[in-house]
Amino acid sequence: MKDITSKLSLVGKNLQGSEIRRLFEVSMQPNVISFAGGMPDPDSFPAQQVAEAYFELLSERGELLLQYGPSRGTAEGVQAAGYLMSRHGIRVSGEEILITNGGQQGINIVTQVLIDPGDVILMENPTFVGALGVFRNARAKLVGIPMDSEGLMPAKLEKAAQDCMNRGEKIKFLYIITNFQNPTGLSLAPERRPEILQIARKYDFLVLEDDPYGELFFKGPRDRVRPLKALDTDSRVIYAGSFSKIISPGIRLGWLASTPQLIERFDMARQMMDVCTNPLIQAMADRLCSSGFLDRHIGNLRGIYAGRCEAMLAALKESMPGGVTWTKPEGGFYIWLTLPGPLSALKMLPKAIEQKVVYVIGNASSPDQSADASMRISFCHEDEKTIEEGITRLARTIHSMMGKSK
Amino acid sequence: MKDITSKLSLVGKNLQGSEIRRLFEVSMQPNVISFAGGMPDPDSFPAQQVAEAYFELLSERGELLLQYGPSRGTAEGVQAAGYLMSRHGIRVSGEEILITNGGQQGINIVTQVLIDPGDVILMENPTFVGALGVFRNARAKLVGIPMDSEGLMPAKLEKAAQDCMNRGEKIKFLYIITNFQNPTGLSLAPERRPEILQIARKYDFLVLEDDPYGELFFKGPRDRVRPLKALDTDSRVIYAGSFSKIISPGIRLGWLASTPQLIERFDMARQMMDVCTNPLIQAMADRLCSSGFLDRHIGNLRGIYAGRCEAMLAALKESMPGGVTWTKPEGGFYIWLTLPGPLSALKMLPKAIEQKVVYVIGNASSPDQSADASMRISFCHEDEKTIEEGITRLARTIHSMMGKSK
Numbered sequence: 001m002k003d004i005t006s007k008l009s010l011v012g013k014n015l016q017g018s019e020i021r022r023l024f025e026v027s028m029q030p031n032v033i034s035f036a037g038g039m040p041d042p043d044s045f046p047a048q049q050v051a052e053a054y055f056e057l058l059s060e061r062g063e064l065l066l067q068y069g070p071s072r073g074t075a076e077g078v079q080a081a082g083y084l085m086s087r088h089g090i091r092v093s094g095e096e097i098l099i100t101n102g103g104q105q106g107i108n109i110v111t112q113v114l115i116d117p118g119d120v121i122l123m124e125n126p127t128f129v130g131a132l133g134v135f136r137n138a139r140a141k142l143v144g145i146p147m148d149s150e151g152l153m154p155a156k157l158e159k160a161a162q163d164c165m166n167r168g169e170k171i172k173f174l175y176i177i178t179n180f181q182n183p184t185g186l187s188l189a190p191e192r193r194p195e196i197l198q199i200a201r202k203y204d205f206l207v208l209e210d211d212p213y214g215e216l217f218f219k220g221p222r223d224r225v226r227p228l229k230a231l232d233t234d235s236r237v238i239y240a241g242s243f244s245k246i247i248s249p250g251i252r253l254g255w256l257a258s259t260p261q262l263i264e265r266f267d268m269a270r271q272m273m274d275v276c277t278n279p280l281i282q283a284m285a286d287r288l289c290s291s292g293f294l295d296r297h298i299g300n301l302r303g304i305y306a307g308r309c310e311a312m313l314a315a316l317k318e319s320m321p322g323g324v325t326w327t328k329p330e331g332g333f334y335i336w337l338t339l340p341g342p343l344s345a346l347k348m349l350p351k352a353i354e355q356k357v358v359y360v361i362g363n364a365s366s367p368d369q370s371a372d373a374s375m376r377i378s379f380c381h382e383d384e385k386t387i388e389e390g391i392t393r394l395a396r397t398i399h400s401m402m403g404k405s406k
Numbered sequence: 407m408k409d410i411t412s413k414l415s416l417v418g419k420n421l422q423g424s425e426i427r428r429l430f431e432v433s434m435q436p437n438v439i440s441f442a443g444g445m446p447d448p449d450s451f452p453a454q455q456v457a458e459a460y461f462e463l464l465s466e467r468g469e470l471l472l473q474y475g476p477s478r479g480t481a482e483g484v485q486a487a488g489y490l491m492s493r494h495g496i497r498v499s500g501e502e503i504l505i506t507n508g509g510q511q512g513i514n515i516v517t518q519v520l521i522d523p524g525d526v527i528l529m530e531n532p533t534f535v536g537a538l539g540v541f542r543n544a545r546a547k548l549v550g551i552p553m554d555s556e557g558l559m560p561a562k563l564e565k566a567a568q569d570c571m572n573r574g575e576k577i578k579f580l581y582i583i584t585n586f587q588n589p590t591g592l593s594l595a596p597e598r599r600p601e602i603l604q605i606a607r608k609y610d611f612l613v614l615e616d617d618p619y620g621e622l623f624f625k626g627p628r629d630r631v632r633p634l635k636a637l638d639t640d641s642r643v644i645y646a647g648s649f650s651k652i653i654s655p656g657i658r659l660g661w662l663a664s665t666p667q668l669i670e671r672f673d674m675a676r677q678m679m680d681v682c683t684n685p686l687i688q689a690m691a692d693r694l695c696s697s698g699f700l701d702r703h704i705g706n707l708r709g710i711y712a713g714r715c716e717a718m719l720a721a722l723k724e725s726m727p728g729g730v731t732w733t734k735p736e737g738g739f740y741i742w743l744t745l746p747g748p749l750s751a752l753k754m755l756p757k758a759i760e761q762k763v764v765y766v767i768g769n770a771s772s773p774d775q776s777a778d779a780s781m782r783i784s785f786c787h788e789d790e791k792t793i794e795e796g797i798t799r800l801a802r803t804i805h806s807m808m809g810k811s812k
Contacts, residue, residue, distance in 0.1 A: 001641050004667050007578060007612055011517035015674040024463050047468025054460045066654035068445055101507060101658075103682040111417035112543075133678045169739055172413060206413055227492025235407050248472035252507075268421040272539045273679065274511040278687075323750050324686055361807075 011137050027358050033390035035377035036358045039335055044304055045248045049293055053215065053284040053351045069279035071271045072263070073099025074254070077282030079119050081255035083289040084241055087222075088214070090230050095260040098267050099277045101252040103212050103242035103307075105174075107131050109256065109273070110208055110238055111138045114172045114267045119367050120164050122174040124151040124152050126336075126365035126374070128210065131175055141169065142367035149327070151188035152176060161203040173206035173238070177226045180213040180332025183365045183376035187330065200236055212242040212254075213332035218306035225331070235259035243285055245333070246298055306334065312377070315391035321399055333380035336362075338373050339361035339398065345375040348401050357393040374403055407678040412565070417543050424439055433764050439796035442764045444588065444739055449780070450710055451654045455699055475685035477677045478669070479729035480504025481662070485689030489659035489695040489745070493628075494620070501601040501666040504673050505683045507606045507658040509618050509648035513537050513581075514612055515662065515679070516644055518801040519671045520578045521546045522655035528580040530558050532742075532771035532780070534588045534616065538583055547575065548773035557594035566607040579612040579644070585631045586619040586738025589782035593736065599634055606642055609804060613638075618648040618660075619738035621704050625713035631737070631786050639664035641692050649691055652704055657687050711739065721797035727805055732783075739786035742768075744779050745804065751781040754807050 005013070028036035057065055073081070085092050087179045107130070115121065117139035125144025128324070135142055143164065145156050148200055157174070164171050176196070178188045188196065189343070200207050207228055214225045229239040242254040256266055282306070288294045309329055314338070316326055323340025337359075339345060345361045348402040352358060360378075362371030408442055413421070433440035479487070483505040491498050505510045513536070521527065523545035529537070531550025540550055549570065563580070570577050582602070584594045594602070606613050610775070613634055620631045633643040641664070648660040663671055694700045715735060722732055722743070729746030743765075745751060746791050751767045760762060767782075768777030785793055 001611075001665070004665070007520055008671065009518065009520055009522045009525070012671055012675070015671055017674050017677070042469035042473050044471055045472040047464045048474060050472065051461045051464035051468065054455045054464075058457035058460075062457065063448035063451055066451040066456065066656040067454060068655045080559045101565050101680040104678070108679050113416065114413055114415055114419070116415045119415070130678065130681070137675075187548070206407075212604055219622055249474045249681075250472040252680065252682070252684050259407070259410070268423050269543075271423070273514050274507040274658065275536070275655075276658070278658050278684070281684075294449055295724070309687070313672065319749065379797055 003234060005336070015137070016104060016133070023358050023360065026353055031356050033357045033382060033386055033393065035194055035379075035390060036360050037381055038378055039381050040111070040245055040249060041304060041380060043302055046288070046293070046297055050248070052106045053287045054280060057280060057283050057287070065234065065280040065283055067279070069276045069282070072277045073097060073277060074279045074282045076286035077255070077277065080282065080285040080289045081257070085227070085239070086258060088225070088227055088230050090257070092228070092257050096257055096263055098270060099258045099282060100254045100256060100265050100270070101274065101277055101312060102244055103210060103240050103251070103352065104130050105273070106240035106254050107208070107210065108134050109266045109269050110240070111135060111140070113262070113269050113403045114139045114206070120171040122157065122160060122167045122171060122205070123367060124176060124185050125367055126362060126371050127175065127367065128177060128342050129364050131210065132365070132367060135175070138238065144367040144370070147184060147186055148234060149186065150192060151181070151186050154192055154193070154199060157196065158199050160200060161205070165203065171203060171205040173208045174200060175208045176228070177210045178214070179211055180271060180329055180334070182213070182218065183334050183360065184336040185327045185329030185332055185334040187225070188334070190226070193226070194231055196232055201234065207237045207239065209237050210240045212245050215246055215329035216302060216305055218302055218309065219330065237260065245405060246294065246301065247285060247288060251279040251285070252286055253277065253281055273355055307332070307337070308379040308384055308387060312379040312388045312391060315388045319392055319395035321395065321402055325399060333377065333378050335377050337375050337377055340402070343398070343401055344372050346372060348397060350404060351396060351401060352397045355393040357390045357397070359394070414752045421543070422539070429764050429766065430803065432759055438759075438762045438764060439788060439792055439799065440764050441785070441788070441796055442766050443787055444784055445650055445787050446655065447710060447786060450707055451570060451701055452694070452699070453496055454693060456654070456657070459509045460686060463686060463689050463693070469639055470753050471686040471689055473685070475682045476720070477505060477682045478673050479683060480685045481676060482690045482692035483661070483683065483729050486688065486691040486695045487647060487663070491619070494631070494633055494636050496633070496663070498663050502663055502669055504662045504676060505688060506660045506676070507683055508650055508655070509616060509660040509679065509689045510647050510677070512646035512660050512662045512801060513614070514540050514615065515594065515672045515675050517541060517544045517546070517647070519668070519675050520612070522619070526575045526577040528563065528566060528577060528611070530582060530587060531773055531774060532589050532768060533581065533773065534583060537616065538771070549576050549775070550773040553590060553592055555592065556562060556809070557587070557592050560598055560603065560605060560660060563602065563705050564605050567605060567611070571609065577609060577611040579614045581614045581616065581633070583616045584620070584633055585617055586622065586740070588619070588733055589737055589740050589766065590742040591733045591735030591740040592742070593631070596630055596632070599632070600637055603634060603637055606654070607640065613643045615765050616646045618651050621710060622711055623681060623737035624708055624715065625736065635663060644668065652700065653694060655692060657691070659683065659687055659691055704784065711737075711786060714785040714790055714793060717793045718785040724764060725801035727801065727808055730804060739784050741783050741785065743781050743783055746808070749804070749807055750778050752778060754803060757807060758800060758803045761799040761803045763803070796797070
């Protein structure tokens with residue numbers, strides 16, 4: 001077969017590779033400092049604890065843990081997810097949980113079960129590139145809502161919902177990353193949270209709350225990261241959780257929490273996708289939770305990422321030219337940096353690569369390509385010294401572009 | 407929210423739970439003998455080898471194996487898949503492999519990338535229930551092709567392809583399980599294999615070859631299970647492989663082998679589904695392959711399943727009333743049994759459950775519900791003594807139904 005194009009589906013024809021993944025090759029070159037990936041610090045992975053848990057569990061009951069598991073998740077997987085929900089004061093029954101192969105699969109399942117082509121998904125602008133890809137494959141209409149330093153702006157959300165209603169469009173859900181958002185690092189202010197739910201009720205749409213970073217706050221109090229799900233009085237919020245950032249992404253473990261009626265649908269969709277999640281990994285996660293290890297481990301992670309964020313913020317302050325602005329996250333992995341005037345993060349990227357530093361262009365994360373002046377820079381993966389050097393290189397690149405653009 | 411129905415997509419509304427999974431609850435009751443599941447014998451799982459591999463690998467390079475991996479699969483995953491392909495005499499480069507979370511995910515990926523609503527998928531009638539579910543969710547037109555004891559009938563395939571062409575329908579691919587088919591246990595005769603490919607060329611459709619059971623032949627020679635992929639001269643065959651039946655299903659490890667052009671698309675689709683497959687599991691599979699363990703292990707599995715199949719065939723011969731017919735598999739997990747005259751496997755199921763034996767009704771596997779008199783009985787999960795007892799119970803049930811229907 002010379003050309004397979006005629007065999008492709010509409011989705012198959014329109015597929016696009018992830019912008020971020022394309023940068024991986026560049027960032028693998030020697031001496032390149034990568035602020036592009038969202039990969040956690042590998043030195044922080046609890047390899048020994050995971051290895052011991054696997055070994056013990058397989059010795060105890062390998063015949064069960066190597067078999068197919070229930071598509072909803074095993075009792076242990078559900079318990080591990082429930083443990084993380086309970087840290088936010090949320091109680092869920094087993095019928096309200098579906099274990100997934102990481103947060104991305106959760107987004108994919110929800111989209112398949114809820115979205116027909118043309119349905120509206122409201123979302124922060126910018127938002128997570130992986131979610132954008134899923135929503136585009138489903139041919140949803142993407143409506144981005146502006147953010148300020150307090151996160152998604154409720155008045156803008158209401159305006160957008162009203163506009164959709166006026167146009168007769170069907171809003172299925174708001175996709176929102178409430179804590180330390182990807183890519184901005186911003187969080188939705190606590191006082192805005194009930195307001196957002198109020199608007200969801202008024203315009204009768206669901207909320208898909210993606211919360212992989214909520215545990216990674218640098219300082220308390222914890223109630224600043226309390227999810228929308230904790231305030232959800234009418235089963236309107238679908239919560240997508242993940243172990244990727246607090247145990248490891250390679251284990252591919254996450255969950256959805258929602259009403260039993262929806263979880264049943266999500267489960268049926270998931271059976272067809274890949275049957276079930278590895279039972280051994282669910283048992284391992286439960287062991288790390290119930291032994292108290294994960295709680296201590298999360299404490300360590302907060303310290304690591306707080307230090308890196310601080311180093312990046314200090315280096316930015318030290319070296320960035322006037323007119324460049326950036327967010328000041330209080331948790332998570334990311335800072336969002338915006339160039340002044342007519343500068344384009346896309347056009348600057350080759351220059352940055354020459355300087356051996358890479359980032360993710362803002363438009364990769366923007367549903368309407370309105371973030372050309374911005375970029376996501378991650379502090380999760382490089383150590384503090386490297387972060388300083390990388391920001392110096394980035395500042396040099398921006399200085400030279402600003403000189404040119406004058 | 408009282409009713410979420412208005413929020414569901416067309417797919418979400420039409421989702422159906424797997425018939426087989428519904429039987430799980432029944433088969434978990436005490437003293438029920440289940441011929442329903444396709445779960446491998448758990449005592450055969452290489453728990454110790456898996457445990458040791460995980461422990462060593464995490465000690466050696468936990469920081470890499472717990473990180474996100476490439477969405478295509480790691481070098482080790484690709485090597486493990488390549489090892490199993492090479493046992494069939496098939497050589498593939500890294501660009502021709504995509505590692506998946508088991509065979510089901512492979513089917514799901516191929517369907518998303520190739521199928522638009524209304525496209526035709528040709529398939530054996532009956533066929534794998536998990537594939538049927540994926541194809542139905544994609545709103546494909548399902549065209550079942552009859553089988554005889556030599557597998558899919560080439561003349562019937564050509565007739566169906568011609569009919570589709572005459573109706574102006576677009577055939578995207580033939581889905582076929584070439585070896586020890588699920589649910590019939592039948593294999594496509596070696597002399598039919600080039601014929602099938604010839605028809606695919608003539609009518610210009612692709613072939614999705616699903617081959618989870620090929621290694622589990624009871625007797626040689628091996629060239630009787632040689633996949634269509636080995637005869638594929640124009641990159642027409644997409645091969646879906648799986649480690650589920652030869653290492654364990656819980657590890658969720660499979661692969662797709664196809665042309666680089668299609669693998670690239672499959673990879674892009676897969677990134678949006680769940681990012682990547684667990685790198686540790688890929689490294690473990692490679693270690694079991696390259697150490698020679700898996701080869702010996704497969705030898706043991708063949709002996710186990712051959713013994714069970716033999717026990718089931720002997721018990722069937724011993725106890726079944728005249729008019730009942732069944733297939734005689736030379737490998738795999740399944741026998742397909744057909745009741746005489748007007749009997750319905752669906753209507754008989756409650757009686758069988760009373761007798762504490764369960765099976766999968768034929769129509770669960772039939773694209774056009776034409777298999778009401780048939781059932782799939784699995785010999786993979788119960789030991790030989792239990793198989794004998796279960797077949798006795800089943801024969802008793804059939805006898806009593808035949809008495810009634812007179």
